[in-house]
Amino acid sequence: KAGVTQTPRYLIKTRGQQVTLSCSPISGHRSVSWYQQTPGQGLQFLFEYFSETQRNKGNFPGRFSGRQFSNSRSEMNVSTLELGDSALYLCASSLSSGGGYGYTFGSGTRLTVV
Amino acid sequence: KQEVTQIPAALSVPEGENLVLNCSFTDSAIYNLQWFRQDPGKGLTSLLLIQSSQREQTSGRLNASLDKSSGRSTLYIAASQPGDSATYLCAVGAGGTSYGKLTFGQGTILTVHP
Numbered sequence: 001k002a003g004v005t006q007t008p009r010y011l012i013k014t015r016g017q018q019v020t021l022s023c024s025p026i027s028g029h030r031s032v033s034w035y036q037q038t039p040g041q042g043l044q045f046l047f048e049y050f051s052e053t054q055r056n057k058g059n060f061p062g063r064f065s066g067r068q069f070s071n072s073r074s075e076m077n078v079s080t081l082e083l084g085d086s087a088l089y090l091c092a093s094s095l096s097s098g099g100g101y102g103y104t105f106g107s108g109t110r111l112t113v114v
Numbered sequence: 115k116q117e118v119t120q121i122p123a124a125l126s127v128p129e130g131e132n133l134v135l136n137c138s139f140t141d142s143a144i145y146n147l148q149w150f151r152q153d154p155g156k157g158l159t160s161l162l163l164i165q166s167s168q169r170e171q172t173s174g175r176l177n178a179s180l181d182k183s184s185g186r187s188t189l190y191i192a193a194s195q196p197g198d199s200a201t202y203l204c205a206v207g208a209g210g211t212s213y214g215k216l217t218f219g220q221g222t223i224l225t226v227h228p
Contacts, residue, residue, distance in 0.1 A: 048214035056214040102163035
């Protein structure tokens with residue numbers, strides 16, 4: 001079966017712009033989580049969505065937002081980009097909310113802000 | 115606040131060796147613990163998921179154990195191969211304010227040389 005699909009794979013944006021990343025979970029998975037990975041901070045949780053509702057969010061500024069659609073696909077948006085937003089953004093899907101069945105990750109979107 | 119520590123930070127071994135990677139966490143009230151591997155610039159590949167009620171899980175040459183009371187997990191890799199070279203990450207899932215969120219360690223960078 002198809003895995004977690006993230007698009008695009010690579011993005012280069014300019015400071016001040018905004019960006020939207022997309023994640024399609026494994027078929028049947030209804031939970032989607034987002035993580036930011038940087039060399040200095042490692043993997044940090046952004047938010048989890050289940051049934052179109054945000055269930056939890058991490059300690060990121062309001063410039064980071066997300067949503068989930070009725071087909072479980074999710075998008076993450078970052079507005080007013082800063083150089084420090086350069087990172088690998090990873091999406092994970094799970095069968096249910098809370099991760100009781102474990103998570104499957106996508107290949108990530110590499111965002112570079114110049 | 116849950117904190118996850120992985121030791122060692124880096125490990126270099128000759129092919130064929132058996133090795134142990136360590137993971138410790140500060141709050142024993144966890145749902146589960148998941149081990150991942152990450153190749154450079156790629157997403158995370160799930161290796162093993164251990165539920166809080168389990169003591170260990172095995173998959174091929176990999177064996178992961180969990181001791182909730184002491185806040186520790188180990189990943190044992192038997193007969194290591196150059197293809198095992200990657201960063202290994204352990205992640206803890208919990209409830210409460212951590213519901214739906216994985217807390218990751220900083221990872222162990224493993225190099226297996228021929």
